[in-house]
Amino acid sequence: MLTSDRIERWLREDVGHHDVTNDVPGETTGRLVAKEAGTAAGIEAAAAVFEYLDVSTETPVADGEAVAAGETVLRTTGPARETLRAERVAVNLAGHASGIATETRQAVDRAQAVDPEVRIAGTRKTTPGLRGIEKRAVVAGGGDTHRLDLSHMVMIKDNHIAELGLETAVEEFRERVSFVTKIEVEAESAAQARRAVEAGADIVLLDNFTPTELSEVVDSLAETIKVADRKVLIEASGGITVESVADYASTGVDIISMGSLTHSADSLDYSFRTG
Known part of the structure; x- marks a missing residue:
């Protein structure tokens, strides 16, 4: 406000x-x-x-x-x-x-011309003091705000995994958050992405993958998600721009998050x- x-x-x-x-x-x-x-x-x-x-x-x-x-x-x-x-x-x-x-x-527009279901999201790479203005601007452009702040979702990144282990991190954070709070795990490989799904992640973030690599990981996760028998979203991020977003939209991911929307526009x- x-x-x-x-x-x-x-x-x-x-x-x-x-x-x-x-x-x-x-x-x-x-x-x-x-x-x-x-x-x-x-x-x-x-x-x-x-x-x-x-x-x-x-x-x-x-x-x-x-x-x-x-x-x-x-x-x-x-x-x-x-x-x-x-x-x-x-x-x-x-x-x-x-x-x-x-x-x-x-x-x-470029992403949904390739996949009408894919969502474009902002990130927390916002200007201090102007996050509300910038997040509303992302929504005005047809995007999703992603996390407004750290309290809106648990995101388990490489440092958490290094300190706790992937499965332990998911388990511990699941016990500490509200039932409405989603847990996202950043994965650096297809094997780690599969472990994240098996551990109970709601969202798997594939960071700094090329479109070709993303397509391969998305395909490899299909059976794991089917066995898990629950909705698991796949998100792509890492240096994605307006010029490259269509290539990422063609990979089958559900969400493409773009820090460039707020820090480089x-x-x-x-x-x-x-x-």
């Missing part, structure tokens, strides 16, 4: 202690305009920044909608001084979030115009 305290911190960071340039009298109107096509996100957050300073807003475009170059996504009416003070924070939020949503939309170019 976007709180008043957070907006206040953002504004203080930008305005500083002696703002002269934005000390403009009177009332004005403004428009946030997309300078390139993409998928809108962060529009509600941008509006909240203006409204915090008592500038009224209208949002003709909602998060998740496609926008064309030249299209207005937000309108404002209010004091010129407050409008100008909110402008940069609002534009930065909308541009950053819309860039993530646009990148996610492209990844989803370019901002969508917006311009704020008053008057």
